[in-house]
Amino acid sequence: MSRAFSSELQNKIRGLAALYPSKQAALLPVLHLVQNERGSIAPEDERSVAEVIGIKPIKVREVVTFYTMFNRRPVGKYHVQVCSNLSCSLAGGERIVDYLKVKLGVRLGDTTSDGRFTLTEVECLGACEAAPCMMVNFDYYLNLDRDTVDRIFERLP
Amino acid sequence: MTTPIKNLTAHFELDNLFKIQVFMDGGGYRALKKVLAEGTSAQVLEAVKKANLRGRGGAGFPAGLKWGFVPKATDKPKYLCVNADEGEPGTFKDRYLLNHNPHLLIEGIVITSYAVGIHDAYIYIRGEYEAIARRLEGAIEEARVNGLLGKNILGSGFDLELRVHRGAGSYICGEETALLESLEGKRGNPRLKPPFPAFVGLFGCPTVINNVETLANVPSIIDHGPDWFLSQGRPNDGGTRIFGVSGAVNNPGIYELPVGTSLREIIETHAGGIKDGKKLKAVIPGGMSAPILRADEIDMPMDCESVAAAGSMIGSGAVIVIDEATPILEVLKKVAKFYAHESCGQCTPCRIGTSWIHKIVKRLAAGEGRKADLDTLLRLASNIKGRTLCPMGDAASLPVLSIIQKFRKELDATVKN
Numbered sequence: 001m002s003r004a005f006s007s008e009l010q011n012k013i014r015g016l017a018a019l020y021p022s023k024q025a026a027l028l029p030v031l032h033l034v035q036n037e038r039g040s041i042a043p044e045d046e047r048s049v050a051e052v053i054g055i056k057p058i059k060v061r062e063v064v065t066f067y068t069m070f071n072r073r074p075v076g077k078y079h080v081q082v083c084s085n086l087s088c089s090l091a092g093g094e095r096i097v098d099y100l101k102v103k104l105g106v107r108l109g110d111t112t113s114d115g116r117f118t119l120t121e122v123e124c125l126g127a128c129e130a131a132p133c134m135m136v137n138f139d140y141y142l143n144l145d146r147d148t149v150d151r152i153f154e155r156l157p
Numbered sequence: 158m159t160t161p162i163k164n165l166t167a168h169f170e171l172d173n174l175f176k177i178q179v180f181m182d183g184g185g186y187r188a189l190k191k192v193l194a195e196g197t198s199a200q201v202l203e204a205v206k207k208a209n210l211r212g213r214g215g216a217g218f219p220a221g222l223k224w225g226f227v228p229k230a231t232d233k234p235k236y237l238c239v240n241a242d243e244g245e246p247g248t249f250k251d252r253y254l255l256n257h258n259p260h261l262l263i264e265g266i267v268i269t270s271y272a273v274g275i276h277d278a279y280i281y282i283r284g285e286y287e288a289i290a291r292r293l294e295g296a297i298e299e300a301r302v303n304g305l306l307g308k309n310i311l312g313s314g315f316d317l318e319l320r321v322h323r324g325a326g327s328y329i330c331g332e333e334t335a336l337l338e339s340l341e342g343k344r345g346n347p348r349l350k351p352p353f354p355a356f357v358g359l360f361g362c363p364t365v366i367n368n369v370e371t372l373a374n375v376p377s378i379i380d381h382g383p384d385w386f387l388s389q390g391r392p393n394d395g396g397t398r399i400f401g402v403s404g405a406v407n408n409p410g411i412y413e414l415p416v417g418t419s420l421r422e423i424i425e426t427h428a429g430g431i432k433d434g435k436k437l438k439a440v441i442p443g444g445m446s447a448p449i450l451r452a453d454e455i456d457m458p459m460d461c462e463s464v465a466a467a468g469s470m471i472g473s474g475a476v477i478v479i480d481e482a483t484p485i486l487e488v489l490k491k492v493a494k495f496y497a498h499e500s501c502g503q504c505t506p507c508r509i510g511t512s513w514i515h516k517i518v519k520r521l522a523a524g525e526g527r528k529a530d531l532d533t534l535l536r537l538a539s540n541i542k543g544r545t546l547c548p549m550g551d552a553a554s555l556p557v558l559s560i561i562q563k564f565r566k567e568l569d570a571t572v573k574n
Binding site: 062 | 234243244245246247248249251252283284285286287288320322323324325326327328339340341342343344345360401402403404405409410411441445475477479483487488491492494495498499501
């Protein structure tokens with residue numbers, strides 16, 4: 001295995017699996033954990049997860065491909081996800097997406113050549129009162145316009 | 158003007174309400190102590206039934222009735238799943254509740270579990286609310302340290318384990334049976350009902366599934382009594398609701414108001430009216446899946462039955478306001494894109510129908526619409542409705558049908574050839 005799990009990660013996974021009446025029930029928390037540590041979930045990671053939990057690899061593949069938050073390909077250091085749903089677009093969300101495409105020089109779904117940013121659209125983030133909004137990794141940014149977007153990006157380390 | 162009531166949103170101005178001591182200083186956990194000291198589970202169930210507490214997640218099902226379905230005598234464990242998935246576009250009220258007052262939810266969870274005889278509960282929270290999930294875990298730990306969760310709660314002999322479980326970006330997992338599948342570590346494909354979760358739910362065991370706001374109402378029903386709760390709302394739909402107003406209003410935000418407050422008042426008075434002095438064009442009164450209303454249809458009390466009688470639904474209480482400057486085609490485009498993206502793919506009418514609708518709407522939006530397109534959309538949407546395992550088929554078709562039926566003229570004008 002080229003991306004073998006450390007024994008520490010394996011222990012964490014087993015710890016999560018022990019919290020549930022069925023081992024498979026730990027799959028979402030386990031996949032969040034693996035993605036946090038590795039940035040994405042590669043096919044080898046799916047197999048390792050299946051092995052450590054003791055379920056069939058197909059069960060892991062089914063789940064990884066169903067949920068949009070699991071990245072099957074690497075993403076940039078900062079995953080920028082802009083809400084494209086109704087309340088945000090009523091407040092100019094699409095203009096924020098267009099602005100970011102130009103600012104970062106990428107199309108939706110792509111990563112900048114320096115590996116810093118991946119830009120995607122996302123469905124409703126549940127912050128419609130402060131539209132338009134976006135998530136950079138797990139941080140929410142609200143009431144966006146071009147200036148606030150510029151300031152947010154300037155402050156990112 | 159209806160006076161806003163601070164029941165669920167009391168003390169929200171405090172930035173440390175999420176800490177257990179602050180919550181307790183304001184009377185928190187009083188209802189739980191009362192129940193464990195002098196109440197029986199039957200009394201709690203009776204009070205919640207009498208209060209006519211209806212679900213705040215979307216379907217509006219009476220909570221007490223739901224709890225009553227769970228078999229009393231069973232050799233299986235029973236589970237409580239708290240639906241904190243909050244994915245219905247336009248909805249953000251639970252984010253406020255969870256963030257500001259996690260202990261109110263925990264108190265509601267413990268009382269509910271006691272009433273139904275549950276010893277294991279899960280909060281299924283949408284994956285994007287990662288920071289809130291951590292806050293909840295902190296609150297759960299505080300409650301445990303204070304003897305309010307875990308073994309032998311407050312010396313009563315009642316045990317309850319509570320865990321937070323994060324989703325991973327899937328709208329359909331807010332549907333109760335998809336939520337159960339997801340919690341079991343599977344794809345969020347909804348289950349065929351019956352059997353209903355009250356009998357065969359999580360891990361094949363009897364399960365109660367309630368929305369965050371629904372459970373957050375339970376402590377005050379116990380504390381002040383069902384009559385007090387009923388008197389705030391409507392005779393068959395008690396209490397307050399946290400309306401979340403977004404879109405073209407001056408003051409978007411959450412407004413806790415009595416159930417039955419008029420939609421016009423919510424928009425014009427509480428949310429400050431339409432932005433930039435524009436006129437109202439349309440309102441989606443209960444999250445994106447609720448059929449759209451025209452500007453002349455908003456003199457309506459916001460309670461489950463009145464909104465249903467007007468041909469829409471109160472859903473999650475998420476009010477999306479659309480002004481005259483917004484082309485209705487833009488709204489249709491967002492609706493079509495969302496449901497095509499979120500269909501789980503299990504039922505053919507929804508899987509194929511939502512994508513087909515999306516393709517045609519994109520064509521309309523690109524100015525390449527054909528004469529037959531609008532009628533094709535109506536036919537497609539009608540063929541999804543009622544023909545899927547879960548309510549998402551209706552959720553995807555009703556907005557499309559209502560938008561076309563109510564704004565046909567405007568849409569016709571977008572079709573050139």
